[in-house]
Amino acid sequence: MATGFWADETLEAAPQNTNTYSKPSDLKITDMRIAILRDAPMTCPLIRIDTNQGIYGLGEVRDGASKNYALMLKRVIKGENPCNVDKIFRKIKQFGGHARQGGGVCGVEMALWDLAGKAYNVPVYQMLGGKFRDRIRCYADTDTSYDIKEFAERLRKRKEQGFTFLKMDLGIQLLARTPGTLTQPLGGPGRGYESQNVQHMFTGVELTEKGIDMMASFVSQVREVIGWEIPLAADHFGHIGVNSCIRLGKALTKYNMAWLEDMIPWQQTELLKKINDAVDIPLCTGEDIYLKEPFIELAKNHAVDILHPDLATSGGILETKKIGDTIQDYGVPMAMHFAGSPVSCMANVHCAAATENFFVLENHSVDIPWWDNLVNGVEKPIVDKGYIKVPDKPGLGVTLNDEVVKQHLGEGGFFEPTPYWDSDRSHDRTWS
Numbered sequence: 001m002a003t004g005f006w007a008d009e010t011l012e013a014a015p016q017n018t019n020t021y022s023k024p025s026d027l028k029i030t031d032m033r034i035a036i037l038r039d040a041p042m043t044c045p046l047i048r049i050d051t052n053q054g055i056y057g058l059g060e061v062r063d064g065a066s067k068n069y070a071l072m073l074k075r076v077i078k079g080e081n082p083c084n085v086d087k088i089f090r091k092i093k094q095f096g097g098h099a100r101q102g103g104g105v106c107g108v109e110m111a112l113w114d115l116a117g118k119a120y121n122v123p124v125y126q127m128l129g130g131k132f133r134d135r136i137r138c139y140a141d142t143d144t145s146y147d148i149k150e151f152a153e154r155l156r157k158r159k160e161q162g163f164t165f166l167k168m169d170l171g172i173q174l175l176a177r178t179p180g181t182l183t184q185p186l187g188g189p190g191r192g193y194e195s196q197n198v199q200h201m202f203t204g205v206e207l208t209e210k211g212i213d214m215m216a217s218f219v220s221q222v223r224e225v226i227g228w229e230i231p232l233a234a235d236h237f238g239h240i241g242v243n244s245c246i247r248l249g250k251a252l253t254k255y256n257m258a259w260l261e262d263m264i265p266w267q268q269t270e271l272l273k274k275i276n277d278a279v280d281i282p283l284c285t286g287e288d289i290y291l292k293e294p295f296i297e298l299a300k301n302h303a304v305d306i307l308h309p310d311l312a313t314s315g316g317i318l319e320t321k322k323i324g325d326t327i328q329d330y331g332v333p334m335a336m337h338f339a340g341s342p343v344s345c346m347a348n349v350h351c352a353a354a355t356e357n358f359f360v361l362e363n364h365s366v367d368i369p370w371w372d373n374l375v376n377g378v379e380k381p382i383v384d385k386g387y388i389k390v391p392d393k394p395g396l397g398v399t400l401n402d403e404v405v406k407q408h409l410g411e412g413g414f415f416e417p418t419p420y421w422d423s424d425r426s427h428d429r430t431w432s
């Protein structure tokens, strides 16, 4: 009796505890392929890393970045054991950079974690040390409108959907139709908010008192509709000078903003600190920063109050956890910027679950009806009443729904072969 009982128990347990088709120590990367999603709402290149044992890992290049940032890494990672995530990350991180240039390194890193989790049959958060929470608080990107009543209504609907944190765009384009709101060099195009490639300190664009009053009035009208209890952050101010940032920040103080985001470029630690010291609202930056060091510099100088890495730029899942853990020592919380598919979303969810000072995660896709259908394996809706449940399946916890992905493909097809990227000669050491 007793022998039979244990034998049955062992048989039942076996399929749950061993991955019958993977021997992790013999796993090798054999290929990397791409499928580009469009209108999700961003363009998102999905990565599939194949192995010699039939299992594959999913990752995603940062929204809006070139697939080639990932493909150029194929020759470097082929033949490596994907379970050695940190070793491979240290080998490839020299090929990443700030903003979209970090997209390839980070996308590959996500796919390595997915593979390691599948090979050892554990969710990614568990490999990071376990979780601090079972669900992840989200805020939703909300399209702006020149009609502030309409915009306030959109935010009210977010609250109705269950979101517990809101963010609005509050840019100087809202002032463009009202004379006397902006001062800027006369006569020439490209010196104002249209000049996307001129940094804030160099545009000569400053807000007038009328402009500041008008922007404050927008926020006041939003607060009237959504109430005072829910946090309200603001972003996309436009390329205005440091002193305009300070004057605007002071005018917005009474609306108790959750944060003011990317008022000037993140590289300007001392100027950010100047704004931060003058304004009693949290300042936030970080979505364009690659690797942990600049985050630490901003945190220890208290140049901003909240850091906001985009995991698909900041260095991937483990580097972003390191960012969170390090800035926590300086008393700085970590919000997370995100605008991609459910694949990258789940990479964020595992990292957010495993990082104690995580605050809130962005989502740009709650109005895209097919976004959830891109993947299987997780509970739907993925963002449910403002939260995402942390999945317990191995790796990132999602599989692709091939049919739905194929309906929303951009150029380049569905995981077509990529032999062009198999080999190249380059002596890539960064020291001698």
Ligand SMILES: [Mg+2]
Residues within 6 Å of the ligand: 235, 236, 261, 262, 287, 337
């Ligand atoms: Mg932003």
